[in-house]
Amino acid sequence: MGEIVFTDKQEALVKESWEILKKDIPKYSLHFFSQILEIAPPAKDMFSFLRDTDEVPHNNPKLKAHAVKVFKMVCTYPVL
Incomplete structure (x- = not known):
């Protein structure tokens, strides 16, 4: 599979989107x-702290902490 190449406009849109997400990481990461x-409800089985629930945990503090950690890592990872 070949390398994915973005146009300048596409790259600018991605960067602009990340800047918007950075303004409220807790909100957007939990929503994501x-x-x-x-x-995909079966995806909850990937998270040990969600395996005992059948509901979509919109306000689960452990999910929120995980989501924020993932988004912060992605937002600060240097672009190569």
């Missing part, structure tokens, strides 16, 4: 993970 769990 909640959406995944709504679309």
Whole structure:
């Protein structure tokens, strides 16, 4: 599979989107993970702290902490 190349406009849109996400990482990261769990409920089995629930945990503090940690890591990872 070949390398993915973005146009300058696409790259600018991605960077702009990340800047918006950085303004409220807790809100957007939890929303992102909640959406995944709504679309694919079996994904909750990937998280030990969610395995005992059948609900989409929109306000689960452990999910929120995990989501924030992941988004902060991704937002600060240097672009190569």
